Amino acid sequence: MTVATLRVENLRTHFFTRHGVVKAVDGVSFEVRAGRILGLVGESGSGKSVTGFSILGLVDPPGRIVDGRILLEGRDLRALDAEGLRALRGDRVAMVFQDPMMTLNPVLTIGTQLAETVRAHRRVSRAAARDEARAALARVGIASPDARLAAYPHQFSGGMRQRVAIAIALINRPALVIADEPTTALDVTIQGQILAEMQSLVRASGAALVWITHDLAVVAGLADEVAVMYAGRIVERGPVDAVLDRPLHPYTRGLVDSVPSRRARGEPLRQIPGMAPSPAALPAGCAFRSRCDRASAACLAEPGATLTRDGREVRCFHPLEAP
């Protein structure tokens, strides 16, 4: 059996604020293999983005990874010093951000921003870096890449900018790409194009992809596996079809039900009652219990992970089906 491209074990990233410790990520474990796509799903504040930044070693103070292991191709990233992490970022592991209007530097040309990514990791001439930049733009479907190298971000549309950001992320052929809601800020049609392209680019290069999103529809069409996060923990994880068709955790069920579908037209959408708890003041035990109609006294303790026959994992004392 080969080593997983990314293996996260019991990751805990906490923020030490004046108002107390915020446990943004609190014991998250998952793995992604080469060529596979994992959808990391959750509401705002569930800790999915912090998980992504933790993997890149880009958690800013007052945040800190306090426990756990992050293994990229078998190497523990937490054992690396700042320079070791820098050398990996943009080379073996890359990230695409949510808002393409903000991620590119407005005062540098596209060509500079692509070429500097190459030259940060490999000793190549300016001309060679520029050739790679041109090729990378062509790969993400930007017409006349040669002329576009000299353009500035404000001369591109949102969708085009996200393509450029993807080209930058993929230019050094990383083993792992973390995409933090890269289509949320785009039009639906552009969203579809980017999704399809991202999928084929990753498949072609054999990279592993972690797709962070709150949109279950995107996950359904894109991912192989899905991990559902709630209040800093993964509550359910498994193959995407199984989890979305027959959710085991009441929270997953609630998420699936709150997606508008064509079948249920006219019926009121089902909502999850209540609000997600503040990550600064999480209740003991299962964090979802105050919103859950299946909760019992047992839920005051923290549920452990239960493995099911079909290779899924769920953290619940009262799953919707016997695992």
Next chain:
Amino acid sequence: MILYAFRRLLESVVVLFAMSLVVFLSVYAIGNPVDILVSPQADAQEIERAIRGLGLDRPLWEQYAVFLRQAAAGDLGHSFAFNVPAIGLILERMPATLELAGAAMLVAVGLGIPLGLWAGLRPESASAKAIMAGSILGFSLPTFWVGLVLVMVFSVWLGWLPASGRGPTTDLLGVPVSFLSREGLRHLLLPAATLALFKLSLLARLTRAGTREALAQDYVKFARAKGLATRRVVGVHVLKNILVPIVTVIGLELGSVIAFAIVTETIFAWPGMGKLLIDAIGVLDRPVIVAYLLVTVTLFVLINLVVDLAYSALDPRVRLAEARA
């Protein structure tokens, strides 16, 4: 581009014209220079001759018309007090002021921007807090007081640096400058430091604020996610984004340093234009005052033009065509 430059030129001519009119009227309103220039023992005939000689017997509008006609031909009139061309007096003193202003801005930019970057990158560190506290002093203390204290400490107590004057000058392309000789540099140091302190503090605070804002932006996080070294993230991605406001302030401050170095020049007996202006106002030497202000306004206009050109070089989203609107 040519159209833009032409338009700017036209604007500056209008500004110069309006400014000369205001100065003409206000100096006229203050008093009669003849009362000061002619000795108290002079009889009525001598006074009459002096008035006629300076052209002050004619009505104001006519005096102004004569001035305009001559100014158009490049002649800004003769100094009432020294009876030499006013523009010559000013140009003679200008290198000293420009050198002082240039040295002060160099100190302010060379120290202010790095200090501000440092403070912005480590806002919680003790050194950053010391920089910020020092900068508050820097722009709250009045210039004349700072100058006097520096003289007290470095000239009177320690005896390291001269307290006044410009020292020996060396000719650089026919212009006398101080900074090429050791002795000249020693004379330049205190007045330049006095003049620089305010701008240094301002630039440090501005740079710090810009840096902190830029660091929170996604493009900085993305640059780090690309694996760029900190040196490149700060030196290119952050710095180039915060330069637009900094360049604006540098331009404005350079103009004000040149125009208002008067206090510093007076404290250190620096033979610059500011000292000349004070003397000229004392005797209501109208041609010198007008010529001085025309030169200063021209410098301001030039500096602003350079700043505008710098904008479009620094920020691709700024185009000169937009600046016209």
